[in-house]
Amino acid sequence: MDKLEVVFAMQKSLNDEIVRLRALEGISDEEWIRKNVLAMVSELGELLDEVNFKWWKNEKPADAEAVRGELVDIFHFFVSMCLRAGMDADALFEGYIAKNRENFDRQYGRSSKPGYAVGKDS
Numbered sequence: 001m002d003k004l005e006v007v008f009a010m011q012k013s014l015n016d017e018i019v020r021l022r023a024l025e026g027i028s029d030e031e032w033i034r035k036n037v038l039a040m041v042s043e044l045g046e047l048l049d050e051v052n053f054k055w056w057k058n059e060k061p062a063d064a065e066a067v068r069g070e071l072v073d074i075f076h077f078f079v080s081m082c083l084r085a086g087m088d089a090d091a092l093f094e095g096y097i098a099k100n101r102e103n104f105d106r107q108y109g110r111s112s113k114p115g116y117a118v119g120k121d122s
Contacts (some may be wrong), residue, residue, distance in 0.1 A: 004089040011079040029084045036084075040077040046070050 001009070020024060027035075046068035052059045082092055106116035 002089070004093060007075075007079055008083065008092075010087045011076065012083055015074075015083060032084045033081050036081045037050045040074055040081075042086055043070055043073040043077065045076065 019027070024032075047067065049071060050067045051062055082088075087095070102111065105111045106113065107118060109117050
């Protein structure tokens with residue numbers, strides 16, 4: 001079992017416990033994802049607070065450990081949503097590989113989608 005598979009298995013176990021302990025057996029996949037998106041947005045806000053986005057305030061040194069912690073929190077919610085959307089570690093990996101290839105193709109003008117040409121003459 002690779003690391004991503006371990007993460008997915010651990011998150012499934014946590015999700016199952018949350019459903020059991022919080023009596024959420026009837027919650028739909030759509031509602032689960034919606035609630036996790038809101039939780040992720042909250043965590044993204046916490047991450048943003050760690051990286052000095054408020055230009056109207058004096059900057060403070062970024063706390064690298066806090067940044068990493070927020071990223072882990074975000075990843076928890078992301079994997080939870082993947083599971084509820086029917087994705088396992090392999091599906092996420094394959095989807096990522098395909099999207100990464102497409103993103104490189106866009107940067108080099110090999111995409112069928114308009115608006116990605118690079119350079120002054122584009």
